[in-house]
Amino acid sequence: MEAISVFKLLGFFVIFTHLHLITGTVTYDRRSLIINGERRILISGSIHYPRSTPEMWEDLVIKAKNGGLDVIDTYVFWNVHEPSPGIYDFTGRYDIVRFIKTVARNGLYVNLRIGPYVCAEWNFGGFPVWLKYVPGISFRTDNEPFKAAMQGFTRKIVEMMKAENLFESQGGPIILSQIENEYGAQRKSYGAAGKAYINWAAKMAAELNTGVPWSMCKEVDAPDPVINTCNGFYCDTFTPNKPYKPAIWTEAWSGWFTEFGAPIEQRPVPDLAFAVARFVQKGGSFFNYYMYHGGTNFGRTSGGPFITTSYDYDAPIDEYGLIREPKYGHLTELHRAIKLCEPAFFSSDAIYIPLGQRQQAYVYEGNGNCAAFLSNFETEFAVRVLFRNRHYKLPPWSISILPDCKNVVFNTAKVVSQTSGMQMVRTGSRLKSWESHHEDISTLANGPSLSSFGLMEQINITRDTSDYLWYSTSINISPSETIIREGRKATLTVQSRGHGVHIFVNGRHLGSAYGSRETTRFTANAHVDLQGGTNIISLLSMAAGLPNVGTHFESRDTGILGPVSLGGLDQGTIDLSRGPWTYKVGLNGETMNLNSPHGTSFVDWSRVSFVNHHQQPLKWYKAYFDTPKGNEPLALDMKSMVRGQVWVNGQSIGRYWTKHAKGKCSPCKYPGAFRPGKCQTGCNVPTQRWYHVPRSWLNPRRNLLVLFEEVGGNISRISLVKRTQANVCSSTFEHHPTISNWQIESSGETSMLRDTKVRLQCGIGQSISEIKFASFGTPFGSCGSFQHGTCHAPNSLELIQKSCVGQESCEVMASNDYFAMDPCPNVLKRLLIEAVCSIKPN
Ligand SMILES: *[C@@H]1O[C@H](CO)[C@@H](O)[C@H](O)[C@H]1NC(C)=O
Ligand SMILES: *[C@@H]1O[C@H](CO)[C@@H](O)[C@H](O)[C@H]1NC(C)=O
Numbered sequence: 001m002e003a004i005s006v007f008k009l010l011g012f013f014v015i016f017t018h019l020h021l022i023t024g025t026v027t028y029d030r031r032s033l034i035i036n037g038e039r040r041i042l043i044s045g046s047i048h049y050p051r052s053t054p055e056m057w058e059d060l061v062i063k064a065k066n067g068g069l070d071v072i073d074t075y076v077f078w079n080v081h082e083p084s085p086g087i088y089d090f091t092g093r094y095d096i097v098r099f100i101k102t103v104a105r106n107g108l109y110v111n112l113r114i115g116p117y118v119c120a121e122w123n124f125g126g127f128p129v130w131l132k133y134v135p136g137i138s139f140r141t142d143n144e145p146f147k148a149a150m151q152g153f154t155r156k157i158v159e160m161m162k163a164e165n166l167f168e169s170q171g172g173p174i175i176l177s178q179i180e181n182e183y184g185a186q187r188k189s190y191g192a193a194g195k196a197y198i199n200w201a202a203k204m205a206a207e208l209n210t211g212v213p214w215s216m217c218k219e220v221d222a223p224d225p226v227i228n229t230c231n232g233f234y235c236d237t238f239t240p241n242k243p244y245k246p247a248i249w250t251e252a253w254s255g256w257f258t259e260f261g262a263p264i265e266q267r268p269v270p271d272l273a274f275a276v277a278r279f280v281q282k283g284g285s286f287f288n289y290y291m292y293h294g295g296t297n298f299g300r301t302s303g304g305p306f307i308t309t310s311y312d313y314d315a316p317i318d319e320y321g322l323i324r325e326p327k328y329g330h331l332t333e334l335h336r337a338i339k340l341c342e343p344a345f346f347s348s349d350a351i352y353i354p355l356g357q358r359q360q361a362y363v364y365e366g367n368g369n370c371a372a373f374l375s376n377f378e379t380e381f382a383v384r385v386l387f388r389n390r391h392y393k394l395p396p397w398s399i400s401i402l403p404d405c406k407n408v409v410f411n412t413a414k415v416v417s418q419t420s421g422m423q424m425v426r427t428g429s430r431l432k433s434w435e436s437h438h439e440d441i442s443t444l445a446n447g448p449s450l451s452s453f454g455l456m457e458q459i460n461i462t463r464d465t466s467d468y469l470w471y472s473t474s475i476n477i478s479p480s481e482t483i484i485r486e487g488r489k490a491t492l493t494v495q496s497r498g499h500g501v502h503i504f505v506n507g508r509h510l511g512s513a514y515g516s517r518e519t520t521r522f523t524a525n526a527h528v529d530l531q532g533g534t535n536i537i538s539l540l541s542m543a544a545g546l547p548n549v550g551t552h553f554e555s556r557d558t559g560i561l562g563p564v565s566l567g568g569l570d571q572g573t574i575d576l577s578r579g580p581w582t583y584k585v586g587l588n589g590e591t592m593n594l595n596s597p598h599g600t601s602f603v604d605w606s607r608v609s610f611v612n613h614h615q616q617p618l619k620w621y622k623a624y625f626d627t628p629k630g631n632e633p634l635a636l637d638m639k640s641m642v643r644g645q646v647w648v649n650g651q652s653i654g655r656y657w658t659k660h661a662k663g664k665c666s667p668c669k670y671p672g673a674f675r676p677g678k679c680q681t682g683c684n685v686p687t688q689r690w691y692h693v694p695r696s697w698l699n700p701r702r703n704l705l706v707l708f709e710e711v712g713g714n715i716s717r718i719s720l721v722k723r724t725q726a727n728v729c730s731s732t733f734e735h736h737p738t739i740s741n742w743q744i745e746s747s748g749e750t751s752m753l754r755d756t757k758v759r760l761q762c763g764i765g766q767s768i769s770e771i772k773f774a775s776f777g778t779p780f781g782s783c784g785s786f787q788h789g790t791c792h793a794p795n796s797l798e799l800i801q802k803s804c805v806g807q808e809s810c811e812v813m814a815s816n817d818y819f820a821m822d823p824c825p826n827v828l829k830r831l832l833i834e835a836v837c838s839i840k841p842n
Contacts, residue, residue: 026168026175026212028227031346032246032285033213035109035168035175039346041285042175043335044071044111045292046251048120049099050080051311052295054092055696056321057102060293063317065106067328068335071175072103073111073250073288075118078153079128080301088156093298096157097164104166104173111215111250111288112161113178116153121257121307123300125548129464132554139554140183142193142200151204154179158208169211176286178250179205182218182231189551195221202226217250231290233267233674236278249279251290254327255314256676259306259517260544260687263663263680266314268670269327270398273334273412275674277399280338281362281373283350289331293317296692299652300467300645303548305499306517308688309654320633320692320723322422322763329417337410340403344371355385359394363405370405379671397671416732418760419783423726424635424690426719427628431705434715435605437594439587439618439708441507444472444538450583458541458559466586467645467655471539471560473581475574479532482570489527490568492537497521497557500542500643502617502710506535509617512711514544520558528566537576539564540618542710544655587708589620595706596650608715615712622706625720627698630765630839632722634698635690636705641713647706651697658713661687690721725763725837727772729783732758733830734776734814761809762837768807769838774800776814777823779832786832791824800833808840 024036032039045064052060064072080094090096103110117140118126131137137145158177166172180201187194198216202223205214215227220241222228230238231251240247254272256265279287294313302309312319316328323329347366355361358377363370376383376394384393394400398413449470450461458469483490492510494501498520502512505528513524528535541560547553562577593599600622608621628634636646638656646653661682668679707715735756762768773779774796778789799819804810814831816822823829 024169024171024211028213028246030240030244030246031283033175033248039285040070041280041338041342041345042070042109042287043068043338044073044109044286044288045069045316046073046075046288046290047293048074048077048291048295049096050077050093050301051297052093052293052321053694053696054095054098056694057099058106060317060321061103061106061108063321063323063328064292065108067292067316067332068339069108069292071109071111071286071288072292073113073290074099075113075115075120075122075126075181076157077118077120077122077301078116078126079122079124082128082153084128085130090160097160097166100161100166100173101164108173109168109175110166110173111176111178112157112174113181113250114154114157115178115181116150117181119181119303119549121297121303121311122548123303124464124546125303125553127554129459129546132459133463139552140180140186140194140197141190142196147197147200147204150201154205155208158210162210167210167212174210175212176215177205177210177212178215178217179226180216180219183216184218184220186551187219187221199223215248215250234275234278235284235287236275236282238284246286247279247282247284249284249287252276252279252287254289254291254316255294255312257313258308258310258687259304260308260657261306261517261659261661262687263661263665264312264314264682264687265676266668266679266681267674268668268679269330270413270415271670271674272327273330274397274399276331276334277338277373277401277412278375280341280345281350281375281399285345289316291315293321295319296654298654300464300545300655302545302655304545305515305520305543305547307545309656309691310688318422320635322633322723323420325420325728326415326417330415333410333417334401334412337401337403340409341371341401343367344369344403353387355387356383359383359385361385361387365405372402372405373399374402374408375399418728418730420728420763421726421783422723424637424721425724427634427722429625429628429720431623431625431718431720434608434621434623436608436622437589437603437605437620438616439589439620441504441538441618443588444470444536444582444584451580452583453580454578455560455562455564455581456583457557457561458543459546461559461583462543462585464543464546466590467543468586468590469541469543469559470584471541471581472536472584473564473576473579474534474536475566475576475579476534477530477532477569481530481532483568484530484532488568490530490566492526492528493563493565493567494524494526494539494560495521495563496524496541496560499544499558501560502540502542504538504540505529506531507538512617520556537564540710544657587618589708594620595645595647595652595708597704600704600706610716617709617711619709619712620706621709621715622704623715624702624704626701627695627703628720628722630722631695632724632763632765634693634695635721635723636693637689637717637719637721638691639686639689640717641707641709641715642711644707644709646691646708647704648693648697649699649704651694653691653693656691656707657688658686660684693720724839725766727784727834727836728760728762729786729832729834730758730760731830731832732756732814733828734816756814757811758814758831758833759809759811760804760833760835762835765840766808766837767840768804768810768835770836771797771801771804771833772836773797773832773834776819776831777829778827779830781832783834786834791827791829793819793821793823795819795821796831804835
């Protein structure tokens, strides 16, 4: 507020000069970012460019804009941009300049979170794996080799942005950047060196002279001029480290990430809206949904280990780029309500007025504007409060927003947006000409391979060029061993640091084992039929995404580090760990690019007979399919397979794993503090069954599908599905002339935003084919299981059918006029509708 009072004292001329001087700059004070002299409440959403395709970007940005967003936030993913030192890739999904220009073209700003550590459930937290092998390096601390590399990449990105005039100071969209990421969580373990590193990082960034502010999230000590910001499910108690910095929330978690074997975490939108309103009511002027569109971890980009290929995140726009209701719609209304408060919001500081034990008002008033936020923190019951001589009923765990200090235009708990149920339906497109190729393991002993005495760390050898590393050794067994003579089995025990292993002895697959989400370490046991003479032990160790978080996560080991032992011999158990081992990186099929259209011709494939098809590990499959008509997003249903990777026309769809989710999927009540685990869905079914196939990767005909399956499965049941809207539900209350009700709020005042219309909207290319339920009266229940109440207008269904069936969307009124009757005078009535969406008949 310092600057503003100076303006007031010195008058118009000074303001004019000042504005002139700051044109093309972004500054800040304790209330907000100031862009070209203007203050705005900035609403932002994370969309990570490599997690969708360039062909999807524009649509995502337009949806974000229509959802009321001002800013798109993205990390910069170092490891995809610099796959080897000095070799850069900014093409296709990695074309960050094109992404930012797409945002700019649609009139939105950008928060560029360079990091270059990004965490993000992304492989190795965004660091290139080669970085680990720079001599003398230690990540994220006061270490010269690391700092040199970090500065090099940060400067590279900044120079690239400058060359394209993308900073706001150059007339571009970037208004804020981030250096480092969530360092605070690790701060203690890095000690004084950590402090020195953070000071260095801040100075290094500031010296790049971007003309826009820098931020550090979750780093209380962020040195000036860097703004420290908050990440979390709630950030209303956050205060920046200096009184002249604004409250910025860089990650308002809209959901949570998913791990193979775990259920899907959902964050109910009334709680998310409540969290955002809590932040804004206390003066927060910039918040960002992490994620607004989560997207897909294509290829081998997911971190973890064991992060799913889907990065849906329960975001307002789903993995496939479709709007998720009611999340998207409810937040859109929240944003509109917040924007109505903007003039008042910047005309004063928040005035706090307690309204009850757990009820509060925050009021902004000045220059003839007034806005108020009324909150109720009770989790069990609604509370009636008195504010400026009016009564307001606040639902539990909610905030009502009054942009004029009188009328409630929005309450965070009252979701009136349509709810949409999505479904995956089979397309007519069949996968045909299936052929298979068995990964040849007989040649393991030959070929160029590395050997050593003792076991070696996996990533050191693979440099993450493949998920796979073969560990092989041989052991001579005397024919006079008791177990050979008696035909009994020996026991092979393999201890691994992660993430999975497939055990082969003398070419036979004896079993597979995996680490868990809790610990990547595991021990695998296999019962082995040994033969007299030489026995070959071949262990295929598998990495499933490198760690992305934790103190010095880069130094965590992967692979078989032993002990590996063989028990049941006459001499007892022998330790094979220190013996001779040979290593082979990757699969033969990978070396030959079997996944790509030209690579498939290098080997012999055999026709797959579904009848005699038996499960075999380490198998490559290929098939062809034509692209289904329409523009619904497509996916592969991989439920009948076990584990592997899948490609379409040479593009990697990602890792698949049919692992059933264990968790607690009881119904969840949103009131009360949210945490992961509170609202889980999808227990006891595969965590991920569908894998997004972007339409832009397809040709109209003969698309090549290749998959590598580690364990086995039934390929004949893989299918191509499309994502469509199954049903939509919508509800609203009537405006009742006399009944004071808390659904419409504010003593029967007409609401400014909400009307009494119910709107139903089907997905692209769909229309309403059926009305499953419609009742004007006192119906109740949730979408999919609505029920009539004691009051019901008998013509409800017929009227709604007439207005809606055959339409792409329709609007009907919840009013006595529309239904030409009042089924129950003096009762507040609502209208509930469930409609079915189907592909529009041609
Ligand atoms: C990495 O591999 C090299 C040989 O390629 C070996 O000399 C070195 O000891 C290994 N380092 C680790 C940490 O395993
Ligand atoms: C694979 O699935 C097909 C179709 O459901 C079925 O007919 C066949 O028996 C299955 N094969 C195996 C080996 O389970």
